[in-house]
Amino acid sequence: MSKRAANNNAKKRATTAAPDSPPTLEMVAKEAGVSIATVSRIINGTAKVSPERKDAVEAAIAKLNFRPNAAARGLALGKSNTIGVITQAIDSPFYGEGLRGIEDYLQQRGYTALFMSGNWDEQDEERCMSELLSRRVDGIIIFSGRLQDRQLANYAKQVPLVVTARNLKSPGIFSLPVDDEQGGMLATQHLIGLGHRHIAFIAGILDHPDASLRYKGYRRALAEAGIPHDPKLVVPGDFHEEGGVEATMRLLRSGHKFTALFCVNDQSAYGACLALYRSGLNCPRDVSVVGFDDLHSSSYRVPPLTTVRQSIRVLGESSGAAMLQMLQGEKPDISLPRVQLIVRESTAAPKSV
Amino acid sequence: MSKRAANNNAKKRATTAAPDSPPTLEMVAKEAGVSIATVSRIINGTAKVSPERKDAVEAAIAKLNFRPNAAARGLALGKSNTIGVITQAIDSPFYGEGLRGIEDYLQQRGYTALFMSGNWDEQDEERCMSELLSRRVDGIIIFSGRLQDRQLANYAKQVPLVVTARNLKSPGIFSLPVDDEQGGMLATQHLIGLGHRHIAFIAGILDHPDASLRYKGYRRALAEAGIPHDPKLVVPGDFHEEGGVEATMRLLRSGHKFTALFCVNDQSAYGACLALYRSGLNCPRDVSVVGFDDLHSSSYRVPPLTTVRQSIRVLGESSGAAMLQMLQGEKPDISLPRVQLIVRESTAAPKSV
């Protein structure tokens, strides 16, 4: 309350470079010689105001460098114009592009995105949810993550939710599934088409839905081509470069023959390429490598990586769009572009035997 | 105000899956049979409260799933427990790591980071500042950017600022400079030590301070080794992969002899490597390449990239720490670890002539 706030400011002033407490509507009103209601109406364009007052108020605003207090406005309006976004790691090249998509989309429409990292940890994600709810965000976008469908359905009672990479129907939730299975098929079919018969798969974390769908696509493509599926050629990874290195090393050491490698994501593929290089193998001459995601830097790898594009940027924009539609009370009609194979130079026909 | 808010909710309820308006302190108080002051005190631990009431209140909170409204609290307290962060591109692999550092650091200390992208555009940055000020963040961290020192000094009157990659003394501002010049020297000296005499430099954007300091370091190392500086070997880039590709191509086409390439950042180096590859040149056999930043994925390039590490993650944590110190009214005593050369496999002695 006022005493406290004043104290606070006084203290700050003494120590750091003291922000005077920022101007308020009331100060503007006084300066312009009108009532605060008038000022508010001018700022929001809520009602017609005579030109001379309008000028006076605008002058006062400029003079005082007034900026409306978002917290106060939020309180009065019951909404914050903020969308919370839970991502797994804000520094992941994969999620980063998506966040950018969300930010751009929302910002142009007067919303601000509030990002938090869930760290692939259920507890962390709950903490994020809690924080976001406490800030009374108008909606929450969840990029992947570990929260159970049940929990999500529950949160959806409190705030509209958009979740990606799931297929989950529930009131208050809109989900934006990625066609991972189709992507997995595309990648594998490409390799098969090139003539490969021994195609290894570097999986992500075992129970991760993205990973298992891509795996499913891989098996399906194999099956359709009449190639037996050899479980020995499937090794776990961790969605990161390191996991790709280790998985590939394990594969190499195991002695099982393979001429191509489908990696659950681009980062794993980067690791795989490095492992191949370390082992004196050339990509694509000795082993072809396909990734998934089409990260920006994949086209700048040496060699440029063949991969499945799912345009995470668009995913971001779309989730923003879906959220805004929900906020309008509409049922979102957003869907994602289809996944798409991007053939570059990390794949080639197997060496003739 | 209340009528409006009620309307709003009613409308929402009709359309999307209706969040009932969230519980308030008052509802908790009623439920627990105490006054709202008591509830507030329990939540904040501001005063001693009898155990039985405390239990009752906690039960009520749990039952109603109450979460204090951050906007209301912020309004009453005059602070938001939020630190604004202006970065240039939230999806840049470089900035991403820094943001993560900030987020982790602040989150553990009860603060939330609010990220916005300035897009290397002065106007965008101003827009971000404006938005952050309007949200009454307690402080702002600026990662690099285009804002003039003068403007920053001005903003600092309104809110404490931490800026990275500058050296700027002004009240209310703490700056955390990176030793770019030293880094540039380290990289160049490494190349010289390997026996290179014709070392090209792929610069960033012309007037960018980071770029020019690294350039300065490059020239200094050359001078100290008695190697004449050949301006023909310096070509502009854009801090991105694409710029690295183009710069290298230009260099190659120009016919000027060079056996090594120092790139203003890792992303440019990625591009350079690709251009070399496309031209049938091998790195490091034909041309050595050194980057700057040590992005996470640099150690997974083929070949792994020799680079200068400036630990952007630590930069992030440090700026968070500095900000919190400023908020305490202390003068931050933070400094960064020194830049450090990381020798990997993209550099080697020049081919014997």
Add this chain to the structure above:
DNA sequence: ACACCGGATGTAAGCGCTTACAAATTACGG
């Protein structure tokens, strides 16, 4: 000239919280 209407303004309540201050309760010494 007067009742009336519509538009521009002002007044004040209320959004959910913190906290100064008052009131109520408890504890304690004499």
Add this chain to the structure above:
DNA sequence: CCGTAATTTGTAAGCGCTTACATCCGGTGT
């Protein structure tokens, strides 16, 4: 057993904003 000090609790003001409602104004129609 009473007065008083030391708690614990409640009451209400105020944080900066929006907006329903009241007020005030000039302009019409008759």
